[in-house]
Amino acid sequence: MSNILGLKCRECSRSFPAEALHVCDYCFGPLEVVYDYEKIKSSISRESIKKGPNTIWRYRDLLPVDDDNPVDLGAGFTPLVRADRLGSTLGIKNLWIKDDTRNPTGSFKDRVVSVALTRARQLGFKIAACASTGNLANSVAAHSARAGMESFVFIPSNLEVAKIVTTAVYGGSVIAVEGSYDDVNRLCAELASEKPSWAFVNVNVRPYYAEGSKTLAFEVAEQLNFELPDHVVVPIASGSQLTKIDKGFKEFYEVGLLSEEKQVRVSGAQALGCSPVATAFASNADYIKPVKPDTIAKSLAIGNPADGYYALEVARNSGGVIDAVSDDDILDGIRLLAKTEGIFAETAGGVTIATLVRLANNGTIKSDETVVAFVTGHGLKTVEALAPNTGASVTIPPTLEAFEESLEQLKRD
Amino acid sequence: MAVLVRIPTQLRSLTGGQGEIHIEGATVGEVLRGLEVSNPGIGERIFDESGKLRRFVNVFLAEEDVRFLDGLETSVKEGQVISVIPAVAGG
Numbered sequence: 001m002s003n004i005l006g007l008k009c010r011e012c013s014r015s016f017p018a019e020a021l022h023v024c025d026y027c028f029g030p031l032e033v034v035y036d037y038e039k040i041k042s043s044i045s046r047e048s049i050k051k052g053p054n055t056i057w058r059y060r061d062l063l064p065v066d067d068d069n070p071v072d073l074g075a076g077f078t079p080l081v082r083a084d085r086l087g088s089t090l091g092i093k094n095l096w097i098k099d100d101t102r103n104p105t106g107s108f109k110d111r112v113v114s115v116a117l118t119r120a121r122q123l124g125f126k127i128a129a130c131a132s133t134g135n136l137a138n139s140v141a142a143h144s145a146r147a148g149m150e151s152f153v154f155i156p157s158n159l160e161v162a163k164i165v166t167t168a169v170y171g172g173s174v175i176a177v178e179g180s181y182d183d184v185n186r187l188c189a190e191l192a193s194e195k196p197s198w199a200f201v202n203v204n205v206r207p208y209y210a211e212g213s214k215t216l217a218f219e220v221a222e223q224l225n226f227e228l229p230d231h232v233v234v235p236i237a238s239g240s241q242l243t244k245i246d247k248g249f250k251e252f253y254e255v256g257l258l259s260e261e262k263q264v265r266v267s268g269a270q271a272l273g274c275s276p277v278a279t280a281f282a283s284n285a286d287y288i289k290p291v292k293p294d295t296i297a298k299s300l301a302i303g304n305p306a307d308g309y310y311a312l313e314v315a316r317n318s319g320g321v322i323d324a325v326s327d328d329d330i331l332d333g334i335r336l337l338a339k340t341e342g343i344f345a346e347t348a349g350g351v352t353i354a355t356l357v358r359l360a361n362n363g364t365i366k367s368d369e370t371v372v373a374f375v376t377g378h379g380l381k382t383v384e385a386l387a388p389n390t391g392a393s394v395t396i397p398p399t400l401e402a403f404e405e406s407l408e409q410l411k412r413d
Numbered sequence: 414m415a416v417l418v419r420i421p422t423q424l425r426s427l428t429g430g431q432g433e434i435h436i437e438g439a440t441v442g443e444v445l446r447g448l449e450v451s452n453p454g455i456g457e458r459i460f461d462e463s464g465k466l467r468r469f470v471n472v473f474l475a476e477e478d479v480r481f482l483d484g485l486e487t488s489v490k491e492g493q494v495i496s497v498i499p500a501v502a503g504g
Contacts (some may be wrong), residue, residue, distance in 0.1 A: 011469065023499040025423040026458065028469035030501040131503050185503035186473060190496060193422040193432065203502045238504020290480055304478065306501045309468070 003040050004064050007031040007207055010310075018064070020123055020199065022206040030306070031207045033064040041255045046226060049257075053077075056111050056215040062251055063215075064208045065119040071147040072118075075110035076215050078102040080223035080372070085340040086353075090360040094370040096229070098220055099343055105142045105166070106378035107135035107299075107346070108241065112212035113143045113201060119208040120199035121147060127198045128172075130154065131188035133181045133237070133299045134163030135346075135377050140201055141170035152198065154184045159298065162381050180293060182304045210307075213241045217248025220372050226258055230369035231265040233356050235348045235376060236277050236322065237300040239311030242268050245374070246314045267320035267364070268311055269355035271295035271347075275324035277308045281315060282322075288312070296327045296385045297347040299377055321364055325354035331386060333357065334379060344379030352376075416444055416489050419496040427455045441474055442485030444495060459497060469500040 007016040011029025022031055044061045052058030056076030060066065079099045087095030103110040113136065117128055128144045129152040130136050137153040144151035151172030155164065156179060168174045177184045192203040201209045221228055228249055234242040246266050253261050270278045273295025280288045288308040293301035305311070315322050325333070330347055333354035338344050345353065356373045359365045379386075393410055396402040418434050428434060434451070438444035449456035461467050472479045473496040479487050489495070 023423055023469070023501055025426070028423065028458070028467055028499045028501070030469070181503070182478070183476065186471075186476070186478075186496070186498060189498045189502040190419065190421075192502070196422070200502075202504060206502065240504045290478055292481070302504060304471070304500070306504050 002066055003036055003061060005034045005036050008034045020120070020125070020204045022204050033207050033211055035062070035064075037251075037254055044255050044257065046257060049222065056114060056212065059215055059218045062218065062255070063115055064211045065115060065122060067118050067122060070114060070118040071121060071143050072114055073104035073110060073142060073146055075103050075114045077219060080220060081341065081343065083341050083373075086337065089336070089340060090357060091367050092360055092365060092371050093368055096220075096224075096370070096372045097337070097341060097343060098216060098372055098374045100216065100374065100376045101343065101345060101349070101378035105135075105138040106381060107139065108213065108216065108374075108376040109135045109139040110143070111215050112209045113139040115212035116199070116201040116205050116209035117143050117147055117149065120201070120205050121149070123199070123205075125197065125199035126150065127152065128201060129188070129191075129195075129198045130201045131181070131185040131203070133301060134159050134167075134381065135299050136202065137163060137167040137174070138381075141167045141172045141174070144172055145170040154188055156181050156184055156298075160382050160384055162383065166381070180303065181298075181301055182290070182293075185302070185304070210240045210244055213244035214248035214251065216241070216374060217245045218252060221249060221252050221258065224370070228252075228258065228262045228264050229372045231267065231320070231365055231371045233267050233269055233352055233359065233371070233373045235300055235352050235374065236268040236270050236305070236308075236311055237302045237348075238305045239268075239277060239307035241374075241376070242266060243307055243310045243314050246318065263318055265320045265369075266314050266318045267355070267359060268315050268322035269351045270322065270324040271297040271300055271330060271351050272324045272326050273297070274301045274303055276303060277305055277311050278322045278324035280308070280312055295330075296382075297330055297351050298382070299346060299348045300351060321359065323355050323358055325351060325358060329354040329357075331389075334386060335390075337375065338379070343375060345375045346377035346379050346382040347385050348377050349375040349379070414439055414489055414491050416492070417494045418444060418448060419494060421498055423499060424455055424458060424497070427452050427458070439488060440485065441472060441479050441487045441489060441495060444489060445472070445485070445497070471498045471500045472496070473498065
């Protein structure tokens with residue numbers, strides 16, 4: 001509690017207490033956590049961070065909940081991998097992959113959920129809930145199990161099988177809703193009014209939840225030896241992660257952890273089948289027109305993105321761009337990353353890599369920039385997307401001759 | 414045409430705590446403006462100074478976002494449900 005002063009409306013600046021509130025009751029703008037940066041500055045240092053656990057909780061001074069025993073499965077402090085092979089393919093000399101596939105439930109959502117449920121428990125909630133495109137479902141179910149909380153996870157009924165199984169296994173209630181993620185989200189936004197004793201991580205505790213994504217920026221800065229990259233490429237679903245990464249870089253400077261201030265170029269990546277923010281960026285519009293998603297990148301399939309306006313603002317103000325890629329490009333992106341760096345990303349990661357490729361090819365990314373691409377979910381979650389065209393090279397009877405013969409053929413292919 | 418309007422928690426201090434209100438009107442806009450008559454103060458929370466929906470207010474008619482229909486001009490039918498919902502959720 002000690003480092004946070006309350007909540008504030010991002011639109012009209014009205015103040016609110018640090019409770020389970022996410023929306024300004026005057027103008028419906030989103031509420032943001034207000035920190036006491038002077039106080040944080042006096043306690044945080046590079047050394048204090050290095051002494052912390054190898055999880056997001058090493059940055060607890062800059063997180064909106066103070067708890068010695070957080071709801072924790074070990075989220076965060078994932079590898080920042082130098083990607084020379086992919087970099088040389090794209091003509092980028094200093095390319096890094098933030099490999100967030102390496103989280104407890106295989107996506108960056110473990111960061112936000114660990115923060116959200118720690119705060120929810122502190123506020124007295126016993127039931128956790130969420131609207132999810134799958135990754136969040138996994139993470140809420142797992143962290144609720146860890147915390148001994150009951151959970152209700154709402155998902156679109158057409159989700160990938162793997163994401164349903166890897167949620168249900170943790171024993172909470174999984175509610176498959178006939179409709180898109182936006183339908184599920186609307187239902188949960190309404191339910192949050194009717195079930196005030198439930199912590200909907202991305203509704204009524206969203207201000208705390210969203211802050212967890214800042215740790216992606218904190219880690220990148222720390223892993224680059226307390227320097228900031230020049231350019232980052234981040235996938236956009238609701239747009240929250242992208243805005244929080246930008247905020248994280250700025251906070252690190254604000255509390256004295258960086259020697260120089262620097263504006264990192266923040267570029268966003270969407271799938272063409274769900275690209276409301278990229279469309280607004282391309283047409284220089286201030287208005288984000290919602291869409292009905294149709295893409296294999298289901299974890300990014302939010303047609304009505306809550307933080308779309310802010311993501312747009314960050315990209316424009318930072319000198320970044322927001323681009324969109326086709327489903328075929330997404331699959332190629334997954335294969336390219338796997339082939340060059342040995343990292344298997346889910347479809348959202350394919351969106352990031354495919355966008356990285358476009359931005360490198362069209363000169364938006366300069367060859368001498370230090371670039372970080374955020375790969376935020378594991379490929380095993382979305383194998384269905386690749387399965388039709390990715391399988392055994394050859395099938396043979398168990399004989400030496402058959403193998404030698406097939407080897408000849410493989411060499412010819 | 415009487416329709417049912419679902420009121421989010423954030424506005425219930427203006428509706429005497431009621432979460433559902435029946436209002437007459439021919440279009441979504443008429444119904445929402447009609448809310449102000451029985452619940453003074455609610456109009457400025459939903460609409461901005463120029464009479465447009467505030468950018469973080471979403472309105473659904475029979476579970477469909479009115480931006481996919483005719484916006485505030487969308488006609489309503491007897492017994493339909495309109496939900497007023499904060500836009501900031503999810504992701």
